[in-house]
Amino acid sequence: REKIALLIDGNNSGAQPTFREFLGGLTAQELYEELRKQRYEDDDEAPIVNADRRLIYISNLDAWGILALVGTAPESLSRLLGDFMINYICASPSIGVSFSTEGPETFTMQFSLPFRVWRSNNGLMSDNRQKKPSGEPLRASRNATFLRYLGQCEGLPNHTDGIYATTMSCMVTGYDQWRWTGLVLLETWFDEILDDPSPDMITRYENDFQDGMISDPLCRGKDDATRTEWSPRPYFIRVLEIRIVQIYREWTFLFARLDERLKAITRRHKDLITRARVPAKEPREFQSRQAQILREFDEFERGFSELRDILEELAQDLKETVRSGESFMNTDVRYFINYDESEDASLCIPHLTQIRNTFNILEQLGMRLRDMQQKCRDLMDEAVSARKIYRVQLAPVAPSSHVHLFEPRVLAWITILTQPLIITAAIFGCDDIVTFKRNWQNFIIVMIVITVMLVIIVLFVLRLASGQWLFQTTKTCSDHTEDGRYAGEGTRDNIGREWEQQSAPRRTFFTGLVDRVQVQDIRRTMAGTPSARGQVMELEEANPT
Template sequence: MGSSQATSSHLSLPYHWDPEFSTRRNLRYQDQNKPYVVWQRDINPGLNTIALFMNHDDSDPCPYQANSKVFNFCPAARCVEAFRSGGNDLKKPIALLSDSESTLKSRHYKKALTAEELYEALNKPWSVLALAATANNHEAYVLRDFIYHHLAFSAMIRVELPSEGLSTFALCFHLPFYALRNCKRADKRKWPDQQPLRQVEDVSFVKSPAGNNLNSAPKQDHLHEAQISCVVTGWDETVWEAYFFIDLYYDEETAENIEDYEGQMKQLPEQLDADPLMKGTFVGSARSCVRKPREYFLNILRVRVRQVKKEWRYVVTRMEEDIKVGKRFYSPCSQLDGQVRPIRFDAKDARSTRKKFLHWTDKVIELLRKLIEKLDETVEAREKFNAGSIGYFYAPGASTNISKTDHKTLICINEDFAELAGLLRKLELLKDKICEDIPRDISLQFAHENNESAIFQQATARDVKVLTWVTFHSIPFALVAALLSTRAGFLPLPENPWSLIISLLIMEIIVWVTLMLYRLDMEWTVLSSTVGSFS
């Protein structure tokens, strides 16, 4: 009775790990050694390798845009040309292989493989092309979607179990992020239009606005797109494969280069390996340390989420600091000793400064939106995973739950994602604060300009008043000088100093009387209009 209840409870779970995966299944694994493209070539002999690999039936979830993106990134003509020319891309180490089983009789590669050697080792060239040409039916189904999402720079964490055909599993994660470095390292991988696979953006403008002398610094901050992708897929817990893609173009000195791992493996003892998927974590030799797929997937995810969290934390911290520096350059006020004091701008540059400030603000907000969008996508991927696929690892009442150790690993992963959610909130608050501060800063700039304008007008009025009085008092002198400059005998005045003084006094009296009559007339006009308005 207890067994029946447990089975009923297990079957009622919407997400659960099939107990069939826990034991080795009696399957013809030899049939899976024939690549999927070989099967397809018998049906469609006129198609190239990539076209055959992406060819699928209507039940395949791989969308049309996935086909288009993979076709564009890996056109057949370019692959064949590169393979035949034997260029440098084929000679550069790009892969590590580890083939292990429960016995010590297993193939283990202690040497990094070039794309050409990978092609030969797997059975038939060139990263994506090598995988496409060697993947069996089950792997092709998984790799089509996996390669597409890695090229698309998108976030995802999920477990996929096909509802039809052979029962298999695929544990997959894609973690996009931005790496902030003080120099630009362009991605050499190109689309057909010669655009790089991953974009690089100069973000030095955040703390070094146009016109600031910081722009002359030799090192500029650049934001690099990057992604880490992994998929663990197989038929049961004894027969499975793990594929791992990571972008390293932005760090030339990284310890995760294939050449570095190759050097480590040559120096390590036979019973010890550095696992590249777990960022070089030292583990028991692959020939003697066979893991279960869910355990391995969670450990890889834990290590890589922590790596991604570190990059995001650095980006968010730098954005907070750099925005403060950049904003201070444009701010109309400075804070000293807790008091806000205006910065005196040149009136001629006020409009230009305001225009530059608005342009800087638009660029910063656009940058923050891009960061928020990608980080939100990553956090949402975790939430979707916890809402569904987590049941494949742990579900109440399920007999196939992961061990307590793996459950702790799952808790660590959730804690790291919770910190990522906190970083997302910081970016959102930073963007909201900038949007809220724009009207205030612009108002402060206008108020400062109005204050400067009022001071200038007051100074101008004072100067005009002084000039008016000087002109007013100089009128009598000008009139007297004009009268006395006439020829002798024209005026009945003797030519002596007293005549000059009397003439000046008379002219002053005339000017003052005229001014007083003018003021009385103005006041009478104002009084008359006021009385008229009341009546």
């Protein structure tokens, strides 16, 4: 099975520290067997090295690891493991100090801090530990490769950018300053196994041991396990300092990658809006370009929506971490600077200063994250607005729209239909003009008469406005001849055919009146000329009245 744990037992009761044999990486079963062994020397048994200080380091804790811890925990530790495990599994942020009120008198210093990491691996990593009964992974994985493609950033084509949720938990508990246990739970399932393992992997400390050094895994290998603090308070503060700096660096690296992607996306988005405003030169180019621009607008909208969700998750985790740090620095920090209880308080001051500065920087990162969220919202709104404007510009404009004419027509017909009633009421209101008896029968008769008159007037106006009338005729120039041919076809055949295909101007009531007046004038003028009479008769036949 996979090696998940490291165990370092020793004491500092003699002239120099004494340690039990370092076994390297342990599986869950091997850890269970080691923790079952007697921790303190008994006078009736063979001498052993007392494990006054026990350091347990577990990576990617699973069900078997929990069984190894709970199944071998003494009474003082079993009461604390329940809440500690819940904080770790549920990724609940907390930093604090507590003392037992039941059972053995013990102290507990613990922290549990969830955070996010950015990794570029050959594929999206997934946590093998699952929640019951949903079957979902214990920790979430978010594929962020779409940001690289959306911003057209450079990167390894076969690598997947992922944002992974993880949690780091630590507990230091014991009876007094000499007998205590340190436990750290963290995760490395999102890291690829390389030739040079990360400082959180079990193989890293096995390699150090082969080189002749036992590094302290709880302190991330920064300290020698044989020279680290033997007092619980300075040791816990040292672990907290190292781990909070690690968390800060992970957040900083994550924000750097997101900021890089977001700047590239912003540049490409502005370029898209500029291209959308430039007209196409050819119709074929316009159609393909239109489809491409709309596709890019949709891609940006989906990308901004997913990025917004990612930023909300990051903001929640970071805000909870900062709140936990503020609460600790305002309350439980006094336990570590109390000079009356122990002389090791002076050892905690430098580490506490670094911890406070790191939490302040994390708070500033939270402000940057809020600015990034606002920028993402602005870009998303801009993308939606630009796409809508672009679609409106592409929509064809109809020369005459029934939708726009619907309201005026309705209002006009309402006015026409109500006019008879209004006019009749006005007439019946004239006392000096109306001489007949005003009753409802006469009122209806008058209204009917006015209605008929209005209908005639409206029809007359509509016919005039549309250019149609009872006297209108539509004919071609061939109507001027008897057999459908234009006069003079024999001499001008081509011109005649062209005139046959053309329509004569439409004749209306007014043009008929004008023609009649012209005929009368010509008749009076040319009455004495015999040759002109034939032309007048032809004109009368062509324009009958």
